[in-house]
Amino acid sequence: xxxxxxxxxxxxxxxxxxxxxxxxxxxxxxxxxxxxxxxxxxxxxxxxxxxxxxxxxxxxxxxxxxxxxxxxxxxxxxxxxxxxxxxxxxxxxxxxxxxxxxxxxxxxxxxxxxxxxxxxxxxxxxxxxxxxxxxxxxxxxxxxxxxxxxxxxxxxxxxxxxxxxxxxxxxxxxxxxxxxxxxxxxxxxxxxxxxxxxxxxxxxxxxxxxxxxxxxxxxxxxxxxxxxxxxxxxxxxxxxxxxxxxxxxxxxxxxxxxxxxxxxxxxxxxxxxxxxxxxxxxxxxxxxxxxxxxxxxxxxxxxxxxxxxxxxxxxxxxxxxxxxxxxxxxxxxxxxxxxxxxxxxxxxxxxxxxxxxxxxxxxxxxxxxxxxxxxxxxxxxxxxxxxxxxxxxxxxxxxxxxxxxxxxxxxxxxxxxxxxxxxxxxxxxx
Numbered sequence: 387x388x389x390x391x392x393x394x395x396x397x398x399x400x401x402x403x404x405x406x407x408x409x410x411x412x413x414x415x416x417x418x419x420x421x422x423x424x425x426x427x428x429x430x431x432x433x434x435x436x437x438x439x440x441x442x443x444x445x446x447x448x449x450x451x452x453x454x455x456x457x458x459x460x461x462x463x464x465x466x467x468x469x470x471x472x473x474x475x476x477x478x479x480x481x482x483x484x485x486x487x488x489x490x491x492x493x494x495x496x497x498x499x500x501x502x503x504x505x506x507x508x509x510x511x512x513x514x515x516x517x518x519x520x521x522x523x524x525x526x527x528x529x530x531x532x533x534x535x536x537x538x539x540x541x542x543x544x545x546x547x548x549x550x551x552x553x554x555x556x557x558x559x560x561x562x563x564x565x566x567x568x569x570x571x572x573x574x575x576x577x578x579x580x581x582x583x584x585x586x587x588x589x590x591x592x593x594x595x596x597x598x599x600x601x602x603x604x605x606x607x608x609x610x611x612x613x614x615x616x617x618x619x620x621x622x623x624x625x626x627x628x629x630x631x632x633x634x635x636x637x638x639x640x641x642x643x644x645x646x647x648x649x650x651x652x653x654x655x656x657x658x659x660x661x662x663x664x665x666x667x668x669x670x671x672x673x674x675x676x677x678x679x680x681x682x683x684x685x686x687x688x689x690x691x692x693x694x695x696x697x698x699x700x701x702x703x704x705x706x707x708x709x710x711x712x713x714x715x716x717x718x719x720x721x722x723x724x725x726x727x728x729x730x731x732x733x734x735x736x737x738x739x740x741x742x743x744x745x746x747x748x749x750x751x752x753x754x755x756x757x758x759x760x761x762x763x764x765x766x767x768x769x770x771x772x773x774x775x776x777x778x779x780x781x782x783x784x785x786x787x788x789x790x791x792x793x794x795x796x797x798x799x800x801x802x803x804x805x806x807x808x809x810x811x812x813x814x815x816x
Contacts, residue, residue, distance in 0.1 A: 463476060463479055464478040523555050569603065576799055656678045
């Protein structure tokens with residue numbers, strides 16, 4: 387795979403796979419539990435502890451690598467445990483990222499190891515040297531590596547980068563994350579940062595995440611009917627922060643299914659009315675190279691593009707009971723990025739949008755492709771995909787309000803913080 391090959395944006399990838407396939411085919415419970423919230427104490431049981439006054443707050447750190455489809459990110463968290471019977475306080479997050487993602491180095495895994503080494507320098511600069519040996523370091527890979535041939539994914543994960551590091555690296559620290567857990571752990575992150583994971587509250591927010599090769603929707607149902615009427619594998623129970631949670635979490639499957647189908651196509655050429663007519667480009671994903679282009683002698687625009695997406699999205703994405711009138715929903719990752727690109731929200735502040743705003747933005751972008759091509763030739767495809775996924779996939783009303791955000795309290799909204807808590811507490815999801 388060439389390092390110079392462009393990486394297709396996440397939502398564009400989804401639609402490309404959709405059309406590739408089509409061309410070949412005519413109430414929630416929170417129960418108190420007697421567990422300990424003092425994460426720093428649990429670390430002290432595993433590692434040599436530093437001497438501190440008995441009545442002082444404990445400071446501890448965690449390093450999480452997010453090896454995603456379009457980039458590798460490092461999150462270095464600083465926590466303060468003021469009271470062993472209360473949740474730890476997240477004092478700071480140091481964040482940095484590098485593009486492209488590890489999957490771009492499927493044929494040269496040593497280069498993947500090099501990018502991780504560069505990010506590891508951020509951790510060394512952030513965590514005091516005296517704390518290195520007691521600071522856990524974790525790497526979780528997501529859809530980019532899940533979609534690679536197993537032997538290539540394993541070669542990328544078996545680089546000796548972490549073995550050479552001065553941090554605490556248990557045997558299970560480097561792995562490919564199950565896709566379902568992404569949604570659950572992102573839900574933990576957002577609800578922790580918004581203050582909803584405390585004993586005195588029963589209100590939570592739902593999350594919508596759209597990444598480099600997958601999408602998730604996760605929320606805490608208010609009605610038992612949602613749980614009973616949903617497929618069994620869409621309901622996840624787990625214990626965390628002295629409570630038991632029963633979540634609805636769904637990762638629409640067609641992205642992976644259609645990728646598997648597309649890998650069997652010898653020609654791997656994709657043409658779409660969602661792309662500018664004169665656009666043509668090669669890109670690589672999952673170890674394969676595709677040619678994508680507009681339709682030079684055909685038509686382009688919102689209506690035709692929407693029809694392409696609708697053929698696959700409608701009737702395939704599960705619509706849970708109560709979702710249309712459910713809790714506040716936070717949307718991030720590519721939902722946020724594409725809303726910024728389309729001029730719907732400010733890139734620093736974020737904002738609140740209704741589903742109809744994405745539809746209006748998609749029409750604007752698709753019907754004026756030449757104007758928005760310098761932003762991204764895939765923007766029409768991306769915005770149309772998001773609109774169709776929200777309306778005809780998940781079944782949201784056009785006036786459903788989404789909170790678009792990249793950070794909450796200056797911390798990245800992703801699954802990474804939730805995964806750090808999972809590592810600290812040995813969270814069991816079942």
